[in-house]
Amino acid sequence: DGGITQSPKYLFRKEGQNVTLSCEQNLNHDAMYWYRQDPGQGLRLIYYSQIVNDFQKGDIAEGYSVSREKKESFPLTVTSAQKNPTAFYLCATRLTGGNTIYFGEGSWLTVV
Amino acid sequence: DAKTTQPNSMESNEEEPVHLPCNHSTISGTDYIHWYRQLPSQGPEYVIHGLTSNVNNRMASLAIAEDRKSSTLILHRATLRDAAVYYCILPTYSGGGADGLTFGKGTHLIIQP
Numbered sequence: 001d002g003g004i005t006q007s008p009k010y011l012f013r014k015e016g017q018n019v020t021l022s023c024e025q026n027l028n029h030d031a032m033y034w035y036r037q038d039p040g041q042g043l044r045l046i047y048y049s050q051i052v053n054d055f056q057k058g059d060i061a062e063g064y065s066v067s068r069e070k071k072e073s074f075p076l077t078v079t080s081a082q083k084n085p086t087a088f089y090l091c092a093t094r095l096t097g098g099n100t101i102y103f104g105e106g107s108w109l110t111v112v
Numbered sequence: 113d114a115k116t117t118q119p120n121s122m123e124s125n126e127e128e129p130v131h132l133p134c135n136h137s138t139i140s141g142t143d144y145i146h147w148y149r150q151l152p153s154q155g156p157e158y159v160i161h162g163l164t165s166n167v168n169n170r171m172a173s174l175a176i177a178e179d180r181k182s183s184t185l186i187l188h189r190a191t192l193r194d195a196a197v198y199y200c201i202l203p204t205y206s207g208g209g210a211d212g213l214t215f216g217k218g219t220h221l222i223i224q225p
Contacts, residue, residue, distance in 0.1 A: 043215035090155050099144050099203055103155030
């Protein structure tokens with residue numbers, strides 16, 4: 001089944017712990033993105049990657065890190081440096097030359 | 113970056129048409145107008161996009177003003193499943209970057225049975 005898979009759907013972590021959110025796609029899209037969404041708010045861009053082994057900071061990259069070792073995978077690590085990590089995290093992809101962005105179903109992260 | 117302005121919320125009745133407005137007065141000549149919608153606790157999904165001409169697909173219609181400074185997403189016959197947040201964006205990828213990939217708060221569409 002083609003698409004974007006984010007895991008886990010729900011994640012609880014203690015304050016001070018790093019946590020990694022997975023994003024896998026089999027759409028053969030070059031560009032991948034991570035967004036954060038707080039309740040009742042829009043989406044804010046954290047990091048994006050246009051090609052393997054390359055990525056750029058978005059608007060709110062502080063406290064986050066990413067890697068792009070394979071075209072299919074773009075994991076996001078929420079580090080202990082992120083002050084307010086509790087949020088809904090969305091991964092998205094885009095085919096180079098295309099205008100449409102495709103989103104995964106999201107991951108809810110709660111830090112207690 | 114070209115920005116968009118949408119009403120915070122709108123309400124409509126089931127089986128009636130819905131017109132969702134979007135203002136983008138600083139749009140450039142090459143900016144496409146995209147609409148996405150987001151159901152609760154899900155990722156946004158693509159609805160429709162256009163450049164200059166009005167566009168139709170199975171989900172909705174997009175009416176673009178002649179000066180391109182505004183557009184309207186039209187749901188011809190709203191159902192309860194259309195209740196969602198609707199985002200109007202102007203994505204641009206000049207230089208391969210992520211310019212314009214900003215999703216504001218969108219319009220929260222409420223459908224009354």
